[in-house]
Amino acid sequence: MSTKLSRREFLKIASITGAATGFTVLGVQPIAAQADGGEFSLAMVDWSDPVQAAFEETIIPRFVEENPGSSVTINWTNWGRYNEEMTTAFASGVTPDVFQGGAVWAPQMARRGWAVPLNDFISADAEWDWDDFPDGLKADVTIRGDIVAVPYRQDLRTLWYNKEMLAEAGFDEAPATWDEFLAVAQATTVRDGAGFDVEGYHFSDGSGNWQRDWQPFLMWVHMADGKFLNDDLTTCALDQPEALEALEWLVALVHEHAVTSYPGLDPQGDLNVLAARNAAMQLSSADMERVINLYAPDEKESIYPALPLTGRAQATHSWVNKFFVSSQTSDATASWSFLRFMTRKDMLEVYSASNNNTPPRLSLLEAEYMSEKHKVVLESAVYARTFPQHHNLIALFRPIAAELEQALSGIKAPADALVDATAAINEILADD
Amino acid sequence: MNHAVGKATVAVAGSVDWRDRLYRFYNSQAFVAFLFLLVPVLLLAALKIWPVFYNLYLSFTRYELFEPPRFVGLKNYNYVFSNKTAFQSIINTLLFTIEAVPIGTALALIIAKLLDQSIRGRVFLRTLYYLPVVSSVVVSAMIWRWIYSPQHGLLNYLLGIVGIPPQNWLNDPNLALISLVIVTIWGSIGSNMVIFLAGLQDIPKDILEAARVDGANPVQSFLLITVPLMRPVILFVVVTFTISIFRNFGLIFMLTQGGPFNRTNTMVWEVYQNVFGYLRLGRGAAISVVMLVIVLALTLISFRVLRERQGA
Numbered sequence: 064m065s066t067k068l069s070r071r072e073f074l075k076i077a078s079i080t081g082a083a084t085g086f087t088v089l090g091v092q093p094i095a096a097q098a099d100g101g102e103f104s105l106a107m108v109d110w111s112d113p114v115q116a117a118f119e120e121t122i123i124p125r126f127v128e129e130n131p132g133s134s135v136t137i138n139w140t141n142w143g144r145y146n147e148e149m150t151t152a153f154a155s156g157v158t159p160d161v162f163q164g165g166a167v168w169a170p171q172m173a174r175r176g177w178a179v180p181l182n183d184f185i186s187a188d189a190e191w192d193w194d195d196f197p198d199g200l201k202a203d204v205t206i207r208g209d210i211v212a213v214p215y216r217q218d219l220r221t222l223w224y225n226k227e228m229l230a231e232a233g234f235d236e237a238p239a240t241w242d243e244f245l246a247v248a249q250a251t252t253v254r255d256g257a258g259f260d261v262e263g264y265h266f267s268d269g270s271g272n273w274q275r276d277w278q279p280f281l282m283w284v285h286m287a288d289g290k291f292l293n294d295d296l297t298t299c300a301l302d303q304p305e306a307l308e309a310l311e312w313l314v315a316l317v318h319e320h321a322v323t324s325y326p327g328l329d330p331q332g333d334l335n336v337l338a339a340r341n342a343a344m345q346l347s348s349a350d351m352e353r354v355i356n357l358y359a360p361d362e363k364e365s366i367y368p369a370l371p372l373t374g375r376a377q378a379t380h381s382w383v384n385k386f387f388v389s390s391q392t393s394d395a396t397a398s399w400s401f402l403r404f405m406t407r408k409d410m411l412e413v414y415s416a417s418n419n420n421t422p423p424r425l426s427l428l429e430a431e432y433m434s435e436k437h438k439v440v441l442e443s444a445v446y447a448r449t450f451p452q453h454h455n456l457i458a459l460f461r462p463i464a465a466e467l468e469q470a471l472s473g474i475k476a477p478a479d480a481l482v483d484a485t486a487a488i489n490e491i492l493a494d495d
Numbered sequence: 496m497n498h499a500v501g502k503a504t505v506a507v508a509g510s511v512d513w514r515d516r517l518y519r520f521y522n523s524q525a526f527v528a529f530l531f532l533l534v535p536v537l538l539l540a541a542l543k544i545w546p547v548f549y550n551l552y553l554s555f556t557r558y559e560l561f562e563p564p565r566f567v568g569l570k571n572y573n574y575v576f577s578n579k580t581a582f583q584s585i586i587n588t589l590l591f592t593i594e595a596v597p598i599g600t601a602l603a604l605i606i607a608k609l610l611d612q613s614i615r616g617r618v619f620l621r622t623l624y625y626l627p628v629v630s631s632v633v634v635s636a637m638i639w640r641w642i643y644s645p646q647h648g649l650l651n652y653l654l655g656i657v658g659i660p661p662q663n664w665l666n667d668p669n670l671a672l673i674s675l676v677i678v679t680i681w682g683s684i685g686s687n688m689v690i691f692l693a694g695l696q697d698i699p700k701d702i703l704e705a706a707r708v709d710g711a712n713p714v715q716s717f718l719l720i721t722v723p724l725m726r727p728v729i730l731f732v733v734v735t736f737t738i739s740i741f742r743n744f745g746l747i748f749m750l751t752q753g754g755p756f757n758r759t760n761t762m763v764w765e766v767y768q769n770v771f772g773y774l775r776l777g778r779g780a781a782i783s784v785v786m787l788v789i790v791l792a793l794t795l796i797s798f799r800v801l802r803e804r805q806g807a
Contacts, residue, residue, distance in 0.1 A: 150774065174561075176561055269645055273754055457773060462580075465757055
C-alpha cells in the first residue's frame with residue numbers, strides 16, 4: 064500500500080516547517096545581546112589545559128561568586144583560526160562580549176570601530192589601577208587617545224642559551240654584544256657534513272607559518288636601532304641602513320659563519336630546538352621555561368635567559384596580547400566589569416601563573432610564580448619595543464616575509480630584498 | 496455594440512480559461528512537485544546563485560566589512576594582474592593543475608583498469624586506494640608533514656637508504672609545489688578510481704574479446720579500445736579534478752601556508768589572505784571571479800579536446 068501525500072497534508076507540513084524555520088531564524092539572537100541579566104560571552108585564544116583549568120575552576124567561579132546570577136560562556140579557540148572566527152562573527156553580528164586579540168589588533172580594531180573605547184570606564188575606576196600597567200603597554204593599546212583594550216600578557220623575547228654548551232665551549236657568561244654572540248655561536252656549532260647537529264644560534268624553525276622569519280628578524284632590526292615604519296606611518300623604513308645591517312648580519316650568520324641553518328632545524332614534537340639540545344642559543348619568551356619545565360625537566364639547570372643583546376642598541380620586541388570589549392556587546396558597562404575582573408591583579412596572577420605568561424602588571428613582578436629566570440625575561444621589558452600603530456600591519460608584513468626567505472636562502476642580496484620589500488609595503492601604504 | 500459585447504465575452508471566456516487552468520494546476524501532481532522543488536530551488540538561489548552575483552558585484556568595490564562597499568571600477572582586477580604575488584598565485588594554480596590533473600587522472604585510470612581484473616585481493620586493494628578519500632584533509636596533511644619532515648621524515652629516511660641526501664620537501668622552493676601535487680594525487684586517486692571502475696563496467700566485453708582474438712595485447716587493448724571508449728568518463732574526471740584543485744585549500748593551509756617564496760600561493764590561498772588576512776573583500780572577490788573564468792575556460796577546453804577526439 065502506497066502512502067500518498069495529499070495536497071492539504073503537504074501544505075500543512077510545509078507551513079509548519081516554514082513557521083518553525085522562521086521562528087528559529089528570528090530566535091537566533093547575537094550572543095552579545097544575551098549579556099543582559101549577567102550573561103557574558105568570552106572568546107579565548109590563549110588556550111592550553113592549565114589556562115582552561117584556571118578559567119573554569121578559579122576565575123569564572125570567582126566572578127560568578129562576586130556577581131551572583133551571572134554566567135559566562137567561553138569559546139576556546141586557537142590562533143590558526145581565530146582571525147577568521149572573529150571577522151565572520153563581526154560580519155554576522157554575533158561577537159562575544161569580550162574577546163582576546165594579538166599584538167597587531169589594537170589599531171585594527173580601532174580603525175574598524177569593533178572595540179569599545181575604555182577611557183571613561185578606566186578613569187572612573189581608580190581601584191583597578193591603570194597605572195599599574197607599564198607605559199609601553201598602555202601606549203600599545205591607546206590609539207589616537209582611545210584606550211581600546213587591556214593587556215593580559217606581554218610576550219617579551221630575549222636571548223636564551225644553554226649554559227652547559229657555552230661552558231664546554233669555554234664561555235662562562237652569556238654574550239652581551241653581537242661580536243660576543245658570534246664568537247659563542249661559532250664555538251658551539253656542531254656540523255654534520257652539510258647539516259647541523261647543533262646550531263650555535265637557532266634563528267627560526269624549518270616549518271611554520273610565514274611569520275617564522277619575520278618575528279626574529281624584527282628583533283635584530285631593533286637591535287640595529289632600525290624601524291619598520293617611519294614615525295608618521297606613511298612609509299616603510301626597512302630600506303634604511305639599520306635594517307640592512309640587521310639582514311646582512313643574519314645572512315652572514317647563515318652563509319658566511321654557518322652558525323645557523325636556513326631553513327632552520329625543526330622542533331621535536333613539544334621540544335623546541337633549544338630544549339632538544341639542537342641549538343645553543345635562541346631568542347624566545349618565558350614560554351621557553353614552561354616548555355622546559357613540562358617537557359625537558361633535565362634541562363632546567365642548563366637553559367637560562369639573558370638580557371637582550373646590544374648592537375647599535377640594546378633592544379628586543381614585545382608582542383602585547385590584550386582583551387577587548389566588543390562594539391556589538393549589548394551592555395558595554397557590564398562587559399567592562401567582566402574585563403575589569405579578569406585583569407584585576409589577583410585574577411591576572413592566576414591566569415599568568417597557569418601558562419607562565421609574563422604579566423602586564425608591574426605589581427605582579429614579585430608574584431609567587433615568577434621564577435628567577437622569568438624575572439630576567441621581565442627585566443628585558445625596559446629594552447622592548449612594540450609594533451607601530453598601523454591598522455593594516457598583517458598586510459604590511461607579508462612582502463617582507465617573502466623577501467626575507469629569498470635573502471636568507473642566498474637567492475637575493477639583502478639590499479635588493481629590502482628595497483623590494485619596502486617598495487611593496489609603500490605600495491600598500493599608498494593604497495590605504 | 497455587438498462588437499463591445501463580443502469583446503466582453505472574450506474577456507470573460509479568457510478569465511475563465513485562466514482560472515480554470517490555475518485550478519487544474521492546483522489540483523495536479525505537478526503542483527505538489529512544484530512545491531517540493533521550490534524549497535531546494537530557493538535554497539540554491541540563496542546560497543549558491545545569489546552569492547556568485549554578489550561576489551561579482553563586490554569585485555568592483557572596495558569593501559572592508561566595517562564600512563559600505565565603495566565602487567572602484569576595475570581596480571581590483573588590475574591588482575590581480577599587476578600585483579606580483581597575486582599574479583604568481585594564478586601561475587601557481589595553473590602549474591598545480593597541469594602537474595596534478597594529467598598524472599592523477601592517468602594513474603587513477605591505470606589503477607582502475609588493473610583492479611577491474613579478476614585478481615586476488617581486488618576488494619582489499621580497492622579499499623586501500625579509497626582510504627585517503629575518507630580521511631580528513633587535516634589528518635592526511637599531518638601524516639604527510641611527518642613523511643616530508645627534513646630531519647625525521649619517512650621519505651628522507653627511505654631516500655637515505657639508497658644514498659640520496661635528505662631533501663627539504665615543503666621548504667625548498669623547487670620541491671614544495673610538487674610535494675603538494677603528490678599529496679593531492681594520493682588523496683584523489685581513490686575517488687577517481689571508483690568513477691573509472693564504474694565506467695569500465697560499461698565497456699562491452701565482446702569488443703575487448705574481439706580485439707584479443709585479433710591479436711591485440713593488453714596494452715594495445717587498453718590504449719586503443721578502453722581509453723577511447725572511456726573518454727566521456729575521463730572528461731568528467733578531468734573537469735571535477737581540475738575544479739577540486741582550484742578549490743584545494745586545506746592542504747596548503749596545513750602544509751605550506753603559501754610558501755616558500757610564495758611558490759605554493761595558489762588563487763584560493765590568495766583569496767583567503769585578502770579576505771581574512773587584510774579584509775580586502777573586493778580583491779578577494781576579483782580573484783574568485785578570475786578563478787571562475789579560468790575554470791570555465793579549462794572545462795571548455797577539456798570538453799572540446801575530448802569531444803573532438805571522440806567524434807574523430
